[in-house]
Amino acid sequence: MLKKLLALVLLPVLFVFVINIVPEESNTEGQVLGVSVAKAEQDKEDSRIKIENYFADSSINNFKDFVKKNELTIYPQDKITIFPDLGLGLGAKISIKRSLNVTVLDAKYSREHRTFAKNVDEFLKEKSIELGGLDKIDPVLAHEIDAGLEIEIIRVEKTNIDEKEKIAYTTIRKEDPEMWKGEEKVTQKGQNGEKKLTYEVTRENGIEKSRKLIKTETTKEAVEEIIYYGTKEVVYGVGKATWYSAPAMSAAHNTLPRGTMVLVTNISNGKQVMVKIVGPGIQSNAIIDLSPDAFSQLAPLGAGTIQVKLTKP
Template identity: 35%
Template sequence: MKSRLDMLKKWHVCVLAVVLLLSISIGIYDLSNKKVTIIVDDKKIEASTFSKDVAGLLEEKGVKLSKNDKVSPSLDEKLSDGMDVKVYRAFEVTLSIDGKTNAVYTAADTVEKFIRQQNIKLGEKDKVDPSLGSSLKPGSSVKIVRVEMKQVQESKEIPYKVTVVGDDSLEAGKTKVVQKGKAGQKSVTYEIVLEDGVEVDKRLVGEKVVSMPSEELVKRGTKSFVLTSRGESRDFKRVINMVASAYTAGYESTGKNPGDRNYGITRSGTRVRPGVVSVDPRVIPLGSRLYIEPMGIYCIAEDTGSAIKGNRIDIYMENLSDARSFGKRNVTVYLLK
């Protein structure tokens, strides 16, 4: 009887031990088995796993990752029950920076994250298009413009002032520089804005005078009369420096001989005579009364000649030898009022 009682006690102990062992095993199983959600390719996968970390979970469930894919939480993160694991697939984005444009694969969902992922250092003034907070999607383009501001100095000329005063000792139309002007200098500072090395803005920020300009003083003639060789005072409206020559009515000067048609007839229709001169009507109108120095003679502009152009004047002479000996001379011609 006692023996049966002892056997019964041993059986109870064994049963209790088995129950306890099963309870411990079930508890360990429950602690090791974790229920997680995998979000990938727009799908939710409910999974149970004994994997210790995210990397093991994805490998266990056959989720393949490319080089630029992103996983949250990170691959080395320890798994816990109820955890969500999200896989962000990389997509192509066009990046333009520092004069180069390349296709880049990224899983970043905003421009700011993308720039940080690419280890791009932004300057304080750099421009980003689209803005940092903008979202990214396949086919997006990101452009970064490097903005640089710097100051440059340039040397600038300060123009001198020209002062003109009347002088009745000079003939009207003539000028005389009494004091020559001299330009000054100044140092000018500009602030320049460069975008990708190209100047887009230039602003004056300061200037400093290095040397002051010197004024130029000019006298302008107001004298409107000339004292002739006869001691007469004659008013004139214009004075011209010209080159004078002489001509006759003969063949040597005009190509005509006595008896030829229009021999000795001027362009004005008058007959040539001492005191008649040939001029360029664009310079001296026909019919103008003239006084010529240094010869001190009065003339009238009635004729023209094919060789008389610009500031040229041809004085009629009756004798060919006199005309030839006259040659060419610099003269001053006054157009009388």
């Protein structure tokens, strides 16, 4: 009863109000399901904000029906002003102060937000979006929020990682004059060592961008391998050398097995040549019969015979 009485009292005033604020059809953007829509305007206190003014007639008695009939999207952050109450059935002016849409690309994730925040810093605090000390943001915190702004946050982290690396052992070779030339003996087996490398790795949005070596630590020392090799000469004989028509870099010897490699040294000038024994067959008193190319590396072929020493290479 009280509601109806109030309506009767306010009716003349509200009737005048509605008549005065509903634009004529020629001045509006069109009538939609009993609603006259005035052109959107900027907020006088904040030029970034757009205000949409609607004028509902008496056929609309609740805001839900108003939104449904006009297929409007209302965001939780939008600010709605209605006067008088639609429930009175007298018509009303409905003002929607639209929040600004902002897209945030945070690392790999994109999300849409609505806000009235003045700048990026205020927006982040409003949405409880925290920045780490190394994180990057574009635009800067002081940048003004405007409709359609895109904010990109690059998440930066630095971590230390350890990697193992082999330390190859070295080989030490030592002469042993008591061992025959060509003989070897390992007196200490080599062992690889190990070291730990510590890197500072920088990642942006989970992707490695750089790494810097900050520490090297030897965790296991390498052990040298020690090998003794013989220098004692194996002499096959000392005597005369002649030459004969034979395959390149070969020689004949009456006692050494076929295939034996022999180092031949000219005693008079120190020149040396390596030859391969291809068989016996020496008829003279020479200890070795060389192919012409081998003999010529020690002396001219015209020399005929030379004094040589035969040793194991």
